[in-house]
Amino acid sequence: MAELLQLRGIQKTYTLGKTEVTALRGVDLAVSPGEFTVVTGPSGSGKTTLLNIIGCLDRASAGTYVLDGEDVSARDFDALAEVRNRKIGFIFQGFNLVPVFDVLENIEFPLALRPDVTAAQARERARQLADAVGLSSFVRHRPDELSGGQRQRVAIARALVTQPRLVLADEPTANLDSHTSEQILELMLGLNRQEGVTFLFSTHDPRVVAHAHRALSIQDGRMVDGALAPASGAGH
Amino acid sequence: MKRLLSMALRNVGRNRRRSLLTGLTVFFGVMVIVNARGLMWGLQSMLIEDTVEARVGALQVHRRGYVDSADAAPLELSLPADEPFRQRLLAIPNVAGASGRLVINGQASNGRAQTLFVGRGVDLAHELETCPRSAVTVKAGGSMLQPADADAALLGSALAGAFGVGVGGSVALQATSPGGRVNSLDVQVKGLTESAFPFENQRVAVLPLSTAQGLVGMAGRVTEYAVRVHELSRLEETADALRAALGPDVEVHTWRDLQAFLRDVIYRQNTLLGGVSLLLFVVVLTGIINTMSMSVFERTREIGMLLALGVRRRAILQLFLLEGVLIGLAGGLMGALAGRLLVGGVAALGISFNISGIAAVTVLRPQVTPLFVAAAVAVAVSGSVLASLWPAWRASRLDPVQALRS
Numbered sequence: 001m002a003e004l005l006q007l008r009g010i011q012k013t014y015t016l017g018k019t020e021v022t023a024l025r026g027v028d029l030a031v032s033p034g035e036f037t038v039v040t041g042p043s044g045s046g047k048t049t050l051l052n053i054i055g056c057l058d059r060a061s062a063g064t065y066v067l068d069g070e071d072v073s074a075r076d077f078d079a080l081a082e083v084r085n086r087k088i089g090f091i092f093q094g095f096n097l098v099p100v101f102d103v104l105e106n107i108e109f110p111l112a113l114r115p116d117v118t119a120a121q122a123r124e125r126a127r128q129l130a131d132a133v134g135l136s137s138f139v140r141h142r143p144d145e146l147s148g149g150q151r152q153r154v155a156i157a158r159a160l161v162t163q164p165r166l167v168l169a170d171e172p173t174a175n176l177d178s179h180t181s182e183q184i185l186e187l188m189l190g191l192n193r194q195e196g197v198t199f200l201f202s203t204h205d206p207r208v209v210a211h212a213h214r215a216l217s218i219q220d221g222r223m224v225d226g227a228l229a230p231a232s233g234a235g236h
Numbered sequence: 237m238k239r240l241l242s243m244a245l246r247n248v249g250r251n252r253r254r255s256l257l258t259g260l261t262v263f264f265g266v267m268v269i270v271n272a273r274g275l276m277w278g279l280q281s282m283l284i285e286d287t288v289e290a291r292v293g294a295l296q297v298h299r300r301g302y303v304d305s306a307d308a309a310p311l312e313l314s315l316p317a318d319e320p321f322r323q324r325l326l327a328i329p330n331v332a333g334a335s336g337r338l339v340i341n342g343q344a345s346n347g348r349a350q351t352l353f354v355g356r357g358v359d360l361a362h363e364l365e366t367c368p369r370s371a372v373t374v375k376a377g378g379s380m381l382q383p384a385d386a387d388a389a390l391l392g393s394a395l396a397g398a399f400g401v402g403v404g405g406s407v408a409l410q411a412t413s414p415g416g417r418v419n420s421l422d423v424q425v426k427g428l429t430e431s432a433f434p435f436e437n438q439r440v441a442v443l444p445l446s447t448a449q450g451l452v453g454m455a456g457r458v459t460e461y462a463v464r465v466h467e468l469s470r471l472e473e474t475a476d477a478l479r480a481a482l483g484p485d486v487e488v489h490t491w492r493d494l495q496a497f498l499r500d501v502i503y504r505q506n507t508l509l510g511g512v513s514l515l516l517f518v519v520v521l522t523g524i525i526n527t528m529s530m531s532v533f534e535r536t537r538e539i540g541m542l543l544a545l546g547v548r549r550r551a552i553l554q555l556f557l558l559e560g561v562l563i564g565l566a567g568g569l570m571g572a573l574a575g576r577l578l579v580g581g582v583a584a585l586g587i588s589f590n591i592s593g594i595a596a597v598t599v600l601r602p603q604v605t606p607l608f609v610a611a612a613v614a615v616a617v618s619g620s621v622l623a624s625l626w627p628a629w630r631a632s633r634l635d636p637v638q639a640l641r642s
Contacts, residue, residue: 057544081543081548084545085546090545092640098243099538100250110546
């Protein structure tokens with residue numbers, strides 16, 4: 001199966017004042033469609049930087065990044081915005097919902113940015129996803145009227161609304177209690193199994209790691225696991 | 237754009253107190269500017285009316301070269317004081333009245349003391365048609381000259397005071413004819429005039445035209461025609477029409493040309509008001525900049541999220557600009573409405589001025605044009621765009637990674 005994403009020799013160097021900090025030192029990684037992959041590593045290991053580059057939020061200082069068959073390494077900001085909107089779904093640790101939007105508006109928002117999608121289509125798709133994540137009774141609620149678990153469900157629905165090729169989740173259970181974390185994890189695993197959605201997590205949560213097809217470890221900006229070899233459970 | 241507008245509207249309502257305070261700043265700014273302008277225009281209109289309707293006329297017609305040497309009252313530069321000439325003036329569109337005058341220089345004396353005076357001989361049959369408020373400058377106790385009056389005068393209050401003469405007293409006037417003959421005439425004081433212009437009080441004596449003509453031996457001649465117009469806004473075009481009709485031997489001046497002092501006062505008032513308005517505008521803009529900057533600061537993480545979801549930088553810029561515009565528009569519209577209502581209310585009541593010694597009351601009525609009110613709103617909105625530009629640009633240039641980490 002063709003790889004969904006492929007990183008080759010990715011390096012990232014930041015300049016902090018007069019000091020240069022190297023966050024990634026030549027990362028190679030390949031992820032196949034349908035994988036449920038986690039990236040683990042201690043704080044400062046470079047995993048968030050790696051996810052930012054994979055999520056097209058940041059650009060590598062060196063190396064190539066091919067996503068869904070397209071080299072996105074040298075794209076400009078607006079082109080990367082287009083890639084993010086069409087191919088990547090984001091689930092953030094802090095939920096990051098639009099506080100003035102209700103559940104449906106939050107879910108449909110990324111889809112509504114597309115000029116080729118009508119408002120009615122976006123609304124219909126948002127309703128389907130609200131149902132899928134068990135929030136059909138809360139569609140008119142605003143984020144501040146929802147629990148942490150419900151907010152993360154909205155964030156998951158929003159990440160899926162554009163039918164992205166890849167969903168990136170940055171410690172999605174870090175702000176949730178263990179019961180809710182379990183539910184959220186089950187929800188994402190279900191979506192992975194039933195819809196074949198590719199998930200890539202950054203996490204410290206051992207329960208998430210335990211459910212992953214593949215657990216990658218990063219340390220001092222280098223992969224310390226066989227990142228180029230997709231797991232055998234991938235590609236549902 | 238519809239979604240952006242909806243989002244901007246809700247964001248404005250998000251921190252209600254701050255948006256309300258900023259909107260109120262715009263509201264008060266616009267309201268104060270509309271009212272200050274209304275009062276200023278009302279005051280200027282009152283001054284202009286006082287000048288045009290009580291003294292100068294909207295336009296004056298002279299023999300060419302007269303105004304340049306007006307201080308010397310050159311009697312040889314005269315015009316016919318006849319009905320056909322007056323009718324030529326009245327035939328011009330927008331001309332509502334015309335009255336001949338003879339302006340002379342001379343000496344006034346009460347037998348013990350003497351002083352220089354400027355005599356203004358007026359055609360009493362038509363003067364009130366041309367300067368309908370000229371009567372109101374006569375102080376209580378006196379009366380306006382009547383067409384049948386001869387050898388009578390209205391004296392400036394300070395001029396009369398210099399001789400210790402009052403209503404019913406007499407003064408000897410002496411003047412020289414164009415041929416060099418010195419004439420003298422005793423006139424009875426029928427009233428004293430009071431003006432906001434010191435020169436009028438200190439030097440001017442108003443005489444029946446025939447008395448002035450007799451004093452300088454210029455029967456059938458005047459040195460100027462004062463002209464009243466229906467619409468002051470069409471003053472220049474009326475002046476041009478008069479110039480075209482009367483030919484090159486005659487010059488036509490507007491009140492602005494003739495009353496440089498008043499014109500300069502109005503110019504200075506407008507400049508001062510412009511400066512104050514600009515200052516107020518800067519204060520309002522500072523308020524909006526502050527609000528929008530706080531908003532960007534507080535919503536940095538949210539902006540990062542929007543960028544991550546694929547919102548373009550341009551859309552972020554538009555979002556914050558829209559929020560600024562909404563605050564400016566709401567505050568501006570309400571300020572303009574309140575300002576307009578206040579100006580209308582005060583104008584309906586009128587602010588009365590009782591000038592000492594004058595029976596009639598001068599009433600100041602603030603006035604603003606719809607165009608000015610619309611312009612005040614437009615300035616408020618464009619100012620809001622301007623004030624939001626920097627915070628909005630900063631928001632749009634945020635790095636999504638840094639913003640999400642904030």
